[in-house]
Amino acid sequence: MDVSSCRAALRGHEAEEQILKDNPGRWVVLPIAYPQVWDMFKKHEACFWTAEEIDFAQDAGGLATLPDKAITSVKKLTLLNSASNGSVYGNLSVLSCRLLCDVTIPEARAFYGMQVAMENIHREAQTYLAETLMPDPTQREADIKELLCMPAVQGLGAYVKEHCSTDTPFAEKAAGCALMKRLFSAGTDVVAYVLKGRKLLPGLVQVQSLIGRDERAHSDFAALLYRMLTHKLPNDLVVCMAKDAVEKSVAAMDALVDYQSMGINRDELVGYHKWCADSVLESLSHGKAFMTPNPYTAMTQEMTSKCEGQEVQPSTGSRHIRVCLSGSDTHPKDYFSLNEDF
Ligand SMILES: [Fe+2]
Numbered sequence: 415m416d417v418s419s420c421r422a423a424l425r426g427h428e429a430e431e432q433i434l435k436d437n438p439g440r441w442v443v444l445p446i447a448y449p450q451v452w453d454m455f456k457k458h459e460a461c462f463w464t465a466e467e468i469d470f471a472q473d474a475g476g477l478a479t480l481p482d483k484a485i486t487s488v489k490k491l492t493l494l495n496s497a498s499n500g501s502v503y504g505n506l507s508v509l510s511c512r513l514l515c516d517v518t519i520p521e522a523r524a525f526y527g528m529q530v531a532m533e534n535i536h537r538e539a540q541t542y543l544a545e546t547l548m549p550d551p552t553q554r555e556a557d558i559k560e561l562l563c564m565p566a567v568q569g570l571g572a573y574v575k576e577h578c579s580t581d582t583p584f585a586e587k588a589a590g591c592a593l594m595k596r597l598f599s600a601g602t603d604v605v606a607y608v609l610k611g612r613k614l615l616p617g618l619v620q621v622q623s624l625i626g627r628d629e630r631a632h633s634d635f636a637a638l639l640y641r642m643l644t645h646k647l648p649n650d651l652v653v654c655m656a657k658d659a660v661e662k663s664v665a666a667m668d669a670l671v672d673y674q675s676m677g678i679n680r681d682e683l684v685g686y687h688k689w690c691a692d693s694v695l696e697s698l699s700h701g702k703a704f705m706t707p708n709p710y711t712a713m714t715q716e717m718t719s720k721c722e723g724q725e726v727q728p729s730t731g732s733r734h735i736r737v738c739l740s741g742s743d744t745h746p747k748d749y750f751s752l753n754e755d756f
Contacts, residue, residue: 420648424583427645434584434643437518448642451521454635458528461631463624465539470546470617477547477615483675489557490670491605492547492618494567495625496540497558498598507533509578510632513591516584517639525635532628539621546617566669569662570598577655585640585647586655592636592694593659595629600690601667602626604683607713608676626717637697646699653703656691660704663687682709 428434433448446452477485507530514526548554561567576582577590599622606622609615640646647655664684673680688704695702708714 417651420651421583421586424585424645424647428584431584431643431645433517433519433522433639435518440518440520443520443524446521448519448521450638451519451525451642454631454638455521455525455528458525458532458628458631458635461627462528462532463535465535465542468539468542468617468620468624470543473543473546473615473617474549476609479614481675483672487671487676488605488609488615488618489547490561491602492540492544493554493558493561494666494670495602496537496544497562498540498570507537509574509591512578512580513584513587513636516587522639529632529635532632536625536628539625543618543621561670564669566662566665570666573659573662585643585645588636588640588643589647589652589655589698592633592640592698593656593691595633595636596690596694597659597663597687598666599626599629600687601663601671601683603713603717604678604686604710605671605676607710608678623717630717633694634697637694640698649700652695652698652700656695656703660684660687660691679709685709 429436440447477488480488510526510529510533514523514530517523517526544554548557574590574594578587578594582590602622603626606619606626610619664687667683668680671678673683685706686709688706689708692702692704692706
């Protein structure tokens with residue numbers, strides 16, 4: 415079956431899917447009908463964090479100690495990540511809203527509401543990091559424009575456009591989202607891990623740790639919903655999507671990162687992408703495609719413990735919280751304040 419007839423067939427079955435069909439009887443969320451879905455929402459809710467909690471005070475100084483090519487690599491990757499939620503992949507908040515509109519069960523809508531909120535926080539935190547490492551706004555804007563024109567970066571956006579557009583069947587959107595969320599942050603996971611090993615850029619390391627944890631939760635959730643579908647994608651199409659995601663993510667890393675100066679082995683980076691792709695394929699209940707061992711077992715063990723809430727503790731950073739906490743007579747009378755008596 416070719417891709418377009420497969421998409422048409424999946425579309426035709428969506429009205430029968432439990433999580434997609436009209437759901438007029440669920441006026442309230444309780445009692446919970448899908449405990450596994452609700453549980454993932456509650457876990458994601460428990461991991462809520464804000465951009466103001468990250469302390470970037472030592473990052474610019476740490477960056478300056480790296481070799482020139484490594485500095486350029488970190489800056490380019492930071493710019494990519496700061497623009498990724500809004501420009502590179504289309505808008506990830508809009509993609510999450512699209513998924514929220516597709517599903518009809520309130521348990522899943524609660525999760526996607528959380529995902530939308532976190533995507534905005536990722537965007538904000540990545541922007542603070544970019545401001546810290548590249549303080550000149552004119553230069554930053556020019557560099558982002560240049561980055562967005564790079565074919566390897568455009569490849570990432572093309573992937574999201576192909577598999578996660580409004581008219582894509584939900585099964586393909588969910589599988590595409592599960593793969594993209596995991597693989598497109600895999601390269602940054604490795605860079606952050608290398609910097610953490612050298613005790614450099616603690617703000618970047620913490621941001622990536624928190625964002626990576628959220629992205630894995632989003633990937634796992636998309637895979638959970640995919641498994642709940644009766645009508646799924648053909649295996650060869652999902653494997654093709656996984657291989658394409660690996661290729662595109664590695665191509666972007668090749669274009670942005672000087673591996674030698676960063677102390678990264680490219681073969682291990684590629685192997686890590688393939689291992690991540692196999693993990694997602696297994697979560698989607700499709701078989702592994704690469705059978706590659708994980709070259710970064712220590713890193714993924716740390717990530718797993720963070721996913722279980724054992725390690726990541728938001729710290730009180732130096733950044734000023736942009737909410738009026740103290741009250742001020744410079745604010746108008748009806749200004750929202752958190753220290754009033756109610
Ligand atoms: Fe994100």
